Amino acid sequence: MNSLARVEVINTGTELLFGSVVNTHLSYLGQSLFPLGLRIQRQTTVPDGAVIRDAILEAAPRSEFILVTGGLGPTSDDITREIVAELTGRSLEYDETIFARIKERFARRGIRLTDRISRQAYVPQGASVMPNDFGTAPGLYVPAKEKVPHLLLFPGPPRELQPMLENYGIPLLRGLLEDSDLYARVFRTTGLGESMIEEIVGERLTSIPELEVGYCARLGEVDVRIIGSRDAVEAGETLVCTELAQYIVSADAKDIEQVILEKLKQKRATLAVAESCTGGLLADRITNVPGASAVFLEGSVVYSNEAKTRTLGVPTDLLSSFGAVSEEVAKAMAEGALNRSGASFALSTTGIAGPEGGTAEKPVGTVYLGLARTGGKTEAEKLYFPMDRRSFKSIASQYSLNMLRRGIDS
């Protein structure tokens, strides 16, 4: 099996078509399969129930792998397991180990086991089980047979699917692609736009023989992906690391918040934040990382001027002479957070998220970011992100985290 294997994704779920849930599976799978050299060629969403049969049969002749999400649960609509068994001519066998695991999980949560639940313990003969560490329905790998290609079946909830793919699905796929000699790297960058990055490294990257290059831009973040032979990837890596050094957040697709917490832990340093315009998002992102409590001491969301003075000691004359959205106040906020918490580093944000509150001098989208450190100089940076409120909060928090990332190293 080579790395040009064709992959299709089938998502089952009436709730996806109904619009009540955004389908994040495709994006997650696309990103996770990339380092294996696998490309998703088509994705289909079908309702719960029997249509999954048509979807698999249509995808089969077009692909070497089909990844299915959803339809493994206990209700009568969840029939992916049965349909796959039927399509591949396999019988369903009861797996005592799975059932014991489910039973144990239910006992722990004090929930009564219903008859329906035991359906999840059936496995198509010859399939391998991918354990579900965050739910009841296990995932299944059903090897290619007759006209049906390799099938990987995952549960629908992202919090169950994502760790399952990472811990069991990816290693399994790597095994099936064993003769592959492809290497891949993903560089996560912050601070430059996609077009600027392409201008700096684009031409030289694409001129490396046997190297494939891709860029993925998100709000305040651009991934540079390279894939190819070992030599090609090494050449690409050298180029990217030299030319984009200060913008690289991670070379292993780690998020900036995780990178920061690891750096701070390593230095036995601590962190506090003082937020106005990001309104808690900065603290939220930091505390999304498991173990954040070892590093993160305190956050203050100081929306009103009174709160800025009361909690962070921002002098009222600073607020009146320069305004809340100013370099001076950003610095005073960061220093206030540092002083009250005793942290090694403190970040601050103050800006105009909109849609109201802009002026000619300080239009909606204006933001000042501050960074204070114990025994060091306080810095501030002025940026301008004229966009909707949520995007503004998101990109402002991203640049604030990036300011800290660079600050820890300097």
Place this chain on the structure above:
Amino acid sequence: MNSLARVEVINTGTELLFGSVVNTHLSYLGQSLFPLGLRIQRQTTVPDGAVIRDAILEAAPRSEFILVTGGLGPTSDDITREIVAELTGRSLEYDETIFARIKERFARRGIRLTDRISRQAYVPQGASVMPNDFGTAPGLYVPAKEKVPHLLLFPGPPRELQPMLENYGIPLLRGLLEDSDLYARVFRTTGLGESMIEEIVGERLTSIPELEVGYCARLGEVDVRIIGSRDAVEAGETLVCTELAQYIVSADAKDIEQVILEKLKQKRATLAVAESCTGGLLADRITNVPGASAVFLEGSVVYSNEAKTRTLGVPTDLLSSFGAVSEEVAKAMAEGALNRSGASFALSTTGIAGPEGGTAEKPVGTVYLGLARTGGKTEAEKLYFPMDRRSFKSIASQYSLNMLRRGIDS
């Protein structure tokens, strides 16, 4: 054309399959079409380029409407327009008005017009144009012809598609469905699981003649959707409002954070929050609502015990006797936030988000929520959400907001 018309959605875009962008189209379209009585029966994502032809041909016999997103731009990959003209046997005609509009747009932004751009001014003969108020490529409605059903073509960027659908697409669809006399309501609820809601109102709702019922569960939230004749929807509404009264957050799909801010504004009341385990998410959600600054005074993210004492005045002996995760500390945190900010209401959260930090007595997922109010009694609630860290934060913040929602009314 009746309301049971079958709809398929085709999204074109290599970036969607690559995983660099989350596909939000399906969710947006699903929600927007619901009030028209239209259901999306299947959705497909294909790469840019010629595969769009196969996708349209496959969807055609299964549907009365096909909605296509993407592929209307100026680059050589953007060939939706040409393929649709070919499939429906229509010639492409140059539309002077469209070109003038594009030209004017470019002039305004000071960008030079390239030859490629003029491709966007071609329209399949007999199609109607949906103007693009936020970009260059107009949308197109191509009436059903031969074996191809009604086609609606939209540009790929959500900020162009969404206003176009709302302002031109929905009225156009309403016209095509003109004999429809359907009504719809969406009730957003928090505090009961989907199965519990179904148990309370499910049977009685489905027994109302000419009423269709749907449930959509998200983390800590369940939407109840009803659609049908005016009488049927009125009967359904009465039932839902009577039986689920205290759980209904909104009857117009408004989010709980927006509902709360409106209620507080109306009462000229203010809010402060004190977060431990939700780590800033509560403040972040509140400040996502435009105009939050009129109501929201201050948030404290007090991860460490020292911060709980220093900032909120939680007595150290309370922390040592009951532990940080306790009813007593939740109450003291809420009261501390109320006192320091002078707000009318204050929320608090303290719990064990995991994956570490759980004990036999207080396992990962345990959370205490507090609510204090000026001149009133402080309440606390113990809940248990054994799930991954982010889901835990999300559902804990949801229940905290719901505690406030009920508290404001009582």
